[in-house]
Amino acid sequence: MRAKTWIELLSLSTSLYMMAKDEEFIANVSELARAGKKKADELMNDFTDNAEHSEELLVEKLLQKVHQAKEELEKKVEEIAAGVYSKMHIAHTDETTRLSDEIEKLKIELMMAEARIVHLEGQSK
Numbered sequence: 001m002r003a004k005t006w007i008e009l010l011s012l013s014t015s016l017y018m019m020a021k022d023e024e025f026i027a028n029v030s031e032l033a034r035a036g037k038k039k040a041d042e043l044m045n046d047f048t049d050n051a052e053h054s055e056e057l058l059v060e061k062l063l064q065k066v067h068q069a070k071e072e073l074e075k076k077v078e079e080i081a082a083g084v085y086s087k088m089h090i091a092h093t094d095e096t097t098r099l100s101d102e103i104e105k106l107k108i109e110l111m112m113a114e115a116r117i118v119h120l121e122g123q124s125k
Helices: 001-019 023-049 054-086 093-124
Strands: none
Touching: 001 054, 023 054
16 A cells, blocks of 8 residues: 555544544434434434335435435534644645645755856856
8 A cells, every 4th residue: 555545544433433432423423323323213213203204205205315314424523633643743635746846846946046056066167
C-alpha cells in the first residue's frame, strides 16, 4: 500500500476511535435509533391498520426516511470528523497540496538565484 493510503486509514481509524470515545455522540446515536424505531413502529401500524395502502407506498416512504437519515448521519459525521481533525492538528489534504506547490515554486526560485550567481561569478572573472 502507498504511504498516503496508510495515512488515510490511520486517520480514519483514529476518527472512528475518537467518535467511539465521545459519549455524547453515542448517546445521540442511541436516541436517534430509539426515535427511528418508534417512528418505524408507528408507520408500520398505520399501514397495517389501513389495508388500502399498498406495499409500494410503504417502501417509498421507508426509502425517503432512510435517505433523510443517511444525510443527517453524514452531516453529523462530517461535524465530528472536523472536530477530531482540529483536535489532532492534522493538516488537511488541501493544506498539504498548497504547501507542496509552494515548495515547488521556492525550488524554482532557488535554481534561478543559483543561475544568476553563477552568471555573475562568470562575469567577474
